[in-house]
Amino acid sequence: MSILILSGSTRKNGNTEYLATKAVEGLPHTVVSLADKNIKPIVDMRHTEEGFSPVEDDYEEILQLILKHDVLLFATPLYWYGMSGPMKDFFDRWSQYLRDERFPFKEELKKKKAYVVITGGSDANIKGLPLIQQFNYIFEFVNMEFVDYMIGVGGKPGDVEHDYKALEKAKSWNKQLG
Numbered sequence: 685m686s687i688l689i690l691s692g693s694t695r696k697n698g699n700t701e702y703l704a705t706k707a708v709e710g711l712p713h714t715v716v717s718l719a720d721k722n723i724k725p726i727v728d729m730r731h732t733e734e735g736f737s738p739v740e741d742d743y744e745e746i747l748q749l750i751l752k753h754d755v756l757l758f759a760t761p762l763y764w765y766g767m768s769g770p771m772k773d774f775f776d777r778w779s780q781y782l783r784d785e786r787f788p789f790k791e792e793l794k795k796k797k798a799y800v801v802i803t804g805g806s807d808a809n810i811k812g813l814p815l816i817q818q819f820n821y822i823f824e825f826v827n828m829e830f831v832d833y834m835i836g837v838g839g840k841p842g843d844v845e846h847d848y849k850a851l852e853k854a855k856s857w858n859k860q861l862g
Contacts, residue, residue, distance in 0.1 A: 687713040687861060688753035690746075692760035692771025694719045699803040699838035702845065704759035706854035707801065707834075711862050714753065716746055718770035726776040736780040743777055747787065755797045755861065756828075758819065762804030762812050762835075775822060782826070793826040799857065800830075803850075805839030832857065 687708050693700040705715075721742040729736045750756065760771045767775075781789045800819045802812045812835040823830040834853045838844030845851075 685755055685861060686753040687711060687755045687757060688749055689713060689715040689757045689759055690750075690771075690774065691715060691717050692719070692758070692768035692774070693717070694768060694770065695761070695841065698761065698841055699836060699844035700759045700761045700801060702842075703803055703834065703836045703838075703847075703850055703854055704757055704801045706851060707757065707799070707857040708861060709854075709858055711858065713757075714749060716749060718746075718774050719768075721746060721770075723770065723773045723777065725773055726779060728779065730779060730783070736783060739777075739780070743781075746774070747781060747789070750796075751787070751789075751792050753796070755799065757799045757801065759801040760815075762802050762808055762815060765811055766815055767818070778822075778826070790826055793828045796828050798823050798828050798830045800833040801836070802833070803836040803838050803844050805837070808837045809835050 689704050689708065691701060691704060723743055724739050724741045760767045781787060800816065802808065802815060804812055816833050820830055834850050836844040836850035837847045
């Protein structure tokens, strides 16, 4: 089983990265930091005759990695009660690639298993639930199996290391994925 972590965090070595990597510790995996990639925002051309135009950025490199992996672990901090900007730009581009005849994107997504890691400050376990629902709707749209999610509590760097419930869940995922 090959695992791809798609990290939407803009903080290096932050709580989101920590929790996501705990879930795959000791397992072969690939990490893509979306903030380190050049992902241009979408220009919505769905309803025009010419459709989407090619975009010169790093998105197709990420797309190739998605196609190669069985498990996609989406990791994002809870920013203003939603996903991070890099993660949102990443998903917005699905509108383009679901229509790109060069890639069987939607057919391939049906074969993937999705996991979600969110970290946030106070009451993240409650305030993060609408974001979990958003991920669920995204995965339903492309018929991708949404296996599980975890929400870690941690605002300042290192805080999530004290969220023993989230760390136990990360261990559980590690056994499941291993």
